[in-house]
Amino acid sequence: MRLGFVSLPSEERIGFAQEAGFDGIEVILGRWMGAGNDMTAENGKKAKNLLDKHSVKPLTVQLGEDYTQDPKPADRMKKTIEVAKIVGTKVVTVNAWIPKGLKVEEKYEYYRKLWTEIARMAEDAGVRVGIENCPHGGVNLGNCPAAFRRMFELVPSKAIGLEFDPSHYIFQFMDYLPAIREFGDRIYAFHAKDTQIMRDRLNGAGIYGDQWLSQDWWRFRIPGYGDADWKAIFIALSDVKYDGDIIIEHEDPTYGGDEGLRRGYKFLRNFVL
Numbered sequence: 210m211r212l213g214f215v216s217l218p219s220e221e222r223i224g225f226a227q228e229a230g231f232d233g234i235e236v237i238l239g240r241w242m243g244a245g246n247d248m249t250a251e252n253g254k255k256a257k258n259l260l261d262k263h264s265v266k267p268l269t270v271q272l273g274e275d276y277t278q279d280p281k282p283a284d285r286m287k288k289t290i291e292v293a294k295i296v297g298t299k300v301v302t303v304n305a306w307i308p309k310g311l312k313v314e315e316k317y318e319y320y321r322k323l324w325t326e327i328a329r330m331a332e333d334a335g336v337r338v339g340i341e342n343c344p345h346g347g348v349n350l351g352n353c354p355a356a357f358r359r360m361f362e363l364v365p366s367k368a369i370g371l372e373f374d375p376s377h378y379i380f381q382f383m384d385y386l387p388a389i390r391e392f393g394d395r396i397y398a399f400h401a402k403d404t405q406i407m408r409d410r411l412n413g414a415g416i417y418g419d420q421w422l423s424q425d426w427w428r429f430r431i432p433g434y435g436d437a438d439w440k441a442i443f444i445a446l447s448d449v450k451y452d453g454d455i456i457i458e459h460e461d462p463t464y465g466g467d468e469g470l471r472r473g474y475k476f477l478r479n480f481v482l
Contacts, residue, residue: 212481213268214457214470215400217246218256218296225467226265229474233266235398235456236296238289239273248272248288253295260297268454269293269300269339269372269398275348277306286327290334300397300453301331302339302372305351305360320350321363328366339372339397344381352377354388361395370395374458375437379404380427385437386445393449401477402458403435404428429460431469433476443480455481 211232216222218236226234236256238248246252253270260267270293276282286303293301305324307316331338340351340360350356357371373396375385389396404427411426418426432439457473464472 210452210481211266211268211454212457212474212477213266213454214459214473215271217242218252218259220259223259223263223265225470227263229467229471231265231470231474233268233454234260235269235271235302235458236260236267236298237271237273238292239271241274246273248274248285248292250292250295253292257296267293267296267298268456269298269302270296271302275306276303277308282306282323283326283330286338287330290330290336290338293336294334299336300339301336302341302398304343304345304349305340306345307348307350309348316350317359317363320360324360324364324369325366328364328368331368332366336368337397338369340369341372341400342374343377353381353383354391357388357392357395367395370397372396372398372400374400374402375442376400376402376404376429376435376458379406379436386441389442389445390449393446393451396446396449396451396453398453399446399451399455400458401432401455401473402460403430403432403437403439405430405435428462431459431461431464431473431476432457433473434461434463439476439480 213231213233215235215237238246240247272289276285279285289301342352344352378385406427459469461469
């Protein structure tokens, strides 16, 4: 088990990962990532060279974009799988994006058709794909256990699994521990992110808020600074014999930049040796 964080593969970020003691990074590329960071073979080679230079490992390659906006979404996933092999990892991470406006059964049919093809490509390449469970306002189909069960039934290939993130369960008042245990053999990467419920704001406005009161009753935190029970999480991961990596997804508004990553590193090293 290695400890890393989500990052663009720049000289500065990879150099920081080495200096701070991280084992690796989740390499994020894609059209949403700005100029010079598209998911291309050239950028994959640049990332590998920088990682090798600093002795930092590629933990996963993440497609940082909504592939449904591409006229050929399967081609974008094929490119991501190809780039992952160039970078040197056998794990690809992404959301199970679904076009807006579809009815429930249409969403699952869209998923079945596209991800059957993605599963075949991943199997042929010897790569596993982890779907992160962020709701994204309903456009990520893979956001809860009920969806996972249906998705794995429709596309049973073991090439398709999860990038599990407990933080998204907390602000939905869901228990992440049973999900870890139920889907442990399909967890291929693990996002270490926490969520803090701010009870004073929640009690004042409820989950929907109103036009006068703030609706910001929760916020993402660095691990150890929110409501997640990390000891219980790592016990559950041990129980299911999870052998993947622990990857900080830093979205903490209090401890920005490197300070947050250093704090997360210090906390998680209690569990990731």
